[in-house]
Amino acid sequence: MSQGFKIEVKExxxxxxxxxxxxxxxxLDEIRAVLxxxxxxxQGAVMPVLVSHGDRLGAAEPLSPAYPLSGARILSRxxxxxxxxxxxxxxxxxxIRAFVELVKLKQASLDNLIxxxxxxxxxxxxxxxxxxxxxxxxxxxxxxxxxxxxxxxxLPAGYETAPAxxxxxxxxxxxxxxxxGLFGVDADREIWLEARTEVGKALLEGMDLPEGEEPKxxxxxxxxxxxxxxxxxxxxxxxxxxxxxxxxxxxxxxxSCVNCLNCRVACPVCYxxxxxxxxxxxxxxxxxxxxxxxxxxxxxxxxxTVFYHLTRMAHMAASCVGCGQCSNACPNDIxxxxxxxxxxHGVQEGFEYEPGRDVEEPPPLAVFREDEFAEVVGR
Amino acid sequence: MSHDDFEPTIIAFVCNWCTYTAADLxxxxxxxxxxxxxxxxxxxxxxVDPKYVIKAFLEGADAVLVSGCHPGDCHYINGNFxxxxxxxxxxxxxxxxxxxxxxxxxxxxxxxDGLEFAHIVNELVSAVKDLGxxxxxxxxxx
Numbered sequence: 001m002s003q004g005f006k007i008e009v010k011e012x013x014x015x016x017x018x019x020x021x022x023x024x025x026x027x028l029d030e031i032r033a034v035l036x037x038x039x040x041x042x043q044g045a046v047m048p049v050l051v052s053h054g055d056r057l058g059a060a061e062p063l064s065p066a067y068p069l070s071g072a073r074i075l076s077r078x079x080x081x082x083x084x085x086x087x088x089x090x091x092x093x094x095x096i097r098a099f100v101e102l103v104k105l106k107q108a109s110l111d112n113l114i115x116x117x118x119x120x121x122x123x124x125x126x127x128x129x130x131x132x133x134x135x136x137x138x139x140x141x142x143x144x145x146x147x148x149x150x151x152x153x154x155l156p157a158g159y160e161t162a163p164a165x166x167x168x169x170x171x172x173x174x175x176x177x178x179x180x181g182l183f184g185v186d187a188d189r190e191i192w193l194e195a196r197t198e199v200g201k202a203l204l205e206g207m208d209l210p211e212g213e214e215p216k217x218x219x220x221x222x223x224x225x226x227x228x229x230x231x232x233x234x235x236x237x238x239x240x241x242x243x244x245x246x247x248x249x250x251x252x253x254x255x256s257c258v259n260c261l262n263c264r265v266a267c268p269v270c271y272x273x274x275x276x277x278x279x280x281x282x283x284x285x286x287x288x289x290x291x292x293x294x295x296x297x298x299x300x301x302x303x304x305t306v307f308y309h310l311t312r313m314a315h316m317a318a319s320c321v322g323c324g325q326c327s328n329a330c331p332n333d334i335x336x337x338x339x340x341x342x343x344x345h346g347v348q349e350g351f352e353y354e355p356g357r358d359v360e361e362p363p364p365l366a367v368f369r370e371d372e373f374a375e376v377v378g379r
Numbered sequence: 380m381s382h383d384d385f386e387p388t389i390i391a392f393v394c395n396w397c398t399y400t401a402a403d404l405x406x407x408x409x410x411x412x413x414x415x416x417x418x419x420x421x422x423x424x425x426x427v428d429p430k431y432v433i434k435a436f437l438e439g440a441d442a443v444l445v446s447g448c449h450p451g452d453c454h455y456i457n458g459n460f461x462x463x464x465x466x467x468x469x470x471x472x473x474x475x476x477x478x479x480x481x482x483x484x485x486x487x488x489x490x491x492d493g494l495e496f497a498h499i500v501n502e503l504v505s506a507v508k509d510l511g512x513x514x515x516x517x518x519x520x521x
Contacts, residue, residue, distance in 0.1 A: 241475060244475065244476060245475065245476070245477060246476065246477035246514060247476055247477050247478075247514045247515060247518050248477075248514065248517075248518050249476075249477075250476045250477075251518060251519070276430070296519075298519065300519065306437060307430070307433060307434060307437050310430075310433045310437075310472065310473075310476075311429070311430045311433055313472050314429040314430065314433065314468060314469065314472060317468070317471075317472065318468070342475070343471075343472055343475060346471050346472070346475065347468060347471045347472065350467065350468075350471040351467070351468075364464065364468075365464055365465070365468065367464075368457065368460040368461055368463065368464050369460075370450060370451075370460060372463070373463055373464070373467045376463060376466050376467045376470055376485055377463065377485050377486065377487065378484045378485060378486050378499075
């Protein structure tokens with residue numbers, strides 16, 4: 001199921017055209033609100049904002065390079081129960097994939113929801129975005145980023161996209177109802193739209209848009225970009241395995257971790273409603289620390305750092321979509337994304353599972369077959 | 380530490396209905412098996428959370444054995460199949476950090492298999508002695 005449409009871009013550029021597009025969606029009778037990245041009047045911060053009045057969409061920045069947190073978590077808050085109306089949500093491809101994982105875990109729902117995703121040229125990490133926003137006198141950061149990043153230009157040193165984006169293999173929004181095609185087009189003249197589901201088709205057909213063909217260059221551009229990202233990804237896997245291939249090395253990799261658990265909070269697929277590391281189980285009695293110190297000669301405080309990270313890996317590895325929010329959230333700049341992605345890759349291959357691929361595909365640790373994995377059973 | 384001096388510590392999560400009963404049978408049958416194994420009786424291998432295994436390793440266990448009922452014999456119908464997926468998961472994660480895959484073993488030992496239990500423990504102890512002590516013992520683990 002797929003049908004193409006297009007938006008003709010007039011002066012004001014792609015940003016303006018997409019704002020108008022979102023406003024048109026919001027004006028449809030069946031849509032109650034739009035969730036979109038929107039520039040706040042404070043410090044240029046861009047956050048997901050739920051908009052129900054069209055006049056507030058003037059500051060919407062669906063293509064902003066800001067990626068302060070995963071919208072998957074935000075959207076799960078909106079959809080875990082009936083919200084009283086249909087929402088159209090603009091998410092990045094990795095956010096959509098994480099959201100699909102949350103739907104499988106029954107922490108979110110696709111009911112009454114339309115997912116809109118754009119081809120993604122990556123995002124800034126939080127510190128880069130803050131710096132760029134502070135220097136952005138004319139408020140034109142999103143447009144300049146878009147023009148350079150989608151054209152495949154080298155971004156200036158210090159303003160590269162986040163490490164997770166540079167190794168991403170899913171730069172198109174696979175699970176979206178409506179795709180905003182930006183690769184292989186001049187988005188200052190035309191934007192390609194594709195309805196990828198029945199829901200998306202019904203929406204776009206109701207909007208009186210001209211039909212459009214997929215831009216000829218698009219698939220080539222995507223293949224090219226994914227190829228380059230895969231190369232960088234394999235290099236990252238290799239480097240990370242080298243840097244953590246042993247307990248001593250892992251401890252060294254995590255040496256500056258202060259057990260703040262930010263990577264868990266930022267992770268869209270760290271799914272436990274209450275994390276065991278935040279419970280009394282790890283509120284050890286003072287005597288316990290004394291015992292450990294006696295037995296081992298010394299115990300690092302806070303304790304349980306490696307235990308925490310290994311346990312988190314056991315929980316999220318199967319569903320990790322590689323969004324990089326863990327690294328974004330780390331106060332001590334530990335490259336946790338590299339570590340979690342590397343481990344997740346092995347786990348996902350082991351279970352032949354791809355998170356976010358299909359909402360009907362159950363998470364590997366939620367199911368079993370009687371006849372499988374004979375190799376892990378010794379005799 | 381020479382091979383002979385090294386006495387590994389093995390943590391074994393054994394299910395109440397099959398492997399624990401087999402261990403009991405091994406004892407009552409006066410079978411001799413190495414004293415290196417510390418049995419932790421659980422109601423079912425399906426309740427062995429991956430973090431129990433991780434914790435055991437981080438506390439210095441040289442090996443972890445998870446052992447339950449044969450497929451089809453689980454007292455709770457399918458707990459052993461869930462355990463198998465979790466062990467599969469751990470075997471994908473732990474070896475990347477230097478835990479040799481041989482240090483984590485999953486077996487099915489039925490209640491009447493006292494001999495089999497003694498045999499498997501013997502085998503595991505010997506394999507772990509060949510591997511040597513876990514790196515955890517040398518590391519300031521954190």
